[in-house]
Amino acid sequence: MRSSQELLRRRDIYEPEEHRKAWSDAAKVVKTYSDEMIIRWNAEIDTYLVYAGLFSAILTAFNVQSYLLLQPTPVDPSLLALQQISAQLSSFSTNSLFINSTYPALQRVDSPPPPVPTAAIWLNTLWFSSLILSLSSASIGIMVKQWINEYSSGISSSTSHKAAQLRQYRLNGLIEWHVRHIVMLIPILLQLALALFLAGILVLLWTLDSTVAIVASLLVA
Numbered sequence: 001m002r003s004s005q006e007l008l009r010r011r012d013i014y015e016p017e018e019h020r021k022a023w024s025d026a027a028k029v030v031k032t033y034s035d036e037m038i039i040r041w042n043a044e045i046d047t048y049l050v051y052a053g054l055f056s057a058i059l060t061a062f063n064v065q066s067y068l069l070l071q072p073t074p075v076d077p078s079l080l081a082l083q084q085i086s087a088q089l090s091s092f093s094t095n096s097l098f099i100n101s102t103y104p105a106l107q108r109v110d111s112p113p114p115p116v117p118t119a120a121i122w123l124n125t126l127w128f129s130s131l132i133l134s135l136s137s138a139s140i141g142i143m144v145k146q147w148i149n150e151y152s153s154g155i156s157s158s159t160s161h162k163a164a165q166l167r168q169y170r171l172n173g174l175i176e177w178h179v180r181h182i183v184m185l186i187p188i189l190l191q192l193a194l195a196l197f198l199a200g201i202l203v204l205l206w207t208l209d210s211t212v213a214i215v216a217s218l219l220v221a
Helices: 002-013 016-070 077-090 118-152 161-176 179-208 210-220
Strands: 092-094 099-101
Touching (some): 016 179, 179 210
Antiparallel strands (some): 092 099
């Protein structure tokens, strides 16, 4: 009871000018904190978006070529015809009356396509997963920048009581929606995308040349 009375007594001691100064100081602290946070997030997201755009463009060029490995190789009809002619010429039998070929005439046989190599399946799985993560990080970055623009809009640069309340209200909204954690998620997605891309490169190199694959594996590790 005594402590509450002392607080009331101390509150009555403060002059209106001191109250305004206290509010102004608190508003400056909130403004400085929020402005530095918004500037830092904007700079980080701009860097992430540039990286995600360049990485996605490079990765798309690889995927354009790699997805062709998933398609069965069509059989060339000219090659089939040449093989048929060669087989018929090799099977000719001759006698004094006629020349005969024991090889049957050309018949179209729909043979099943060859199976897709396992390395091609892994390669496309890794690279397309990497592209999805890279594009997702860019999409999240754009969404966060929209939130930041909404946060900054309509707030004056003054340190008035009303401006401080509005700034603190919106800052509480950013905290409630875990925007800080969402911003921290963007580089994690980009790092995962890079790891999947490098893993796909190793899969490709191991199917081509073991020496190059060993050197690349050591550099990636």
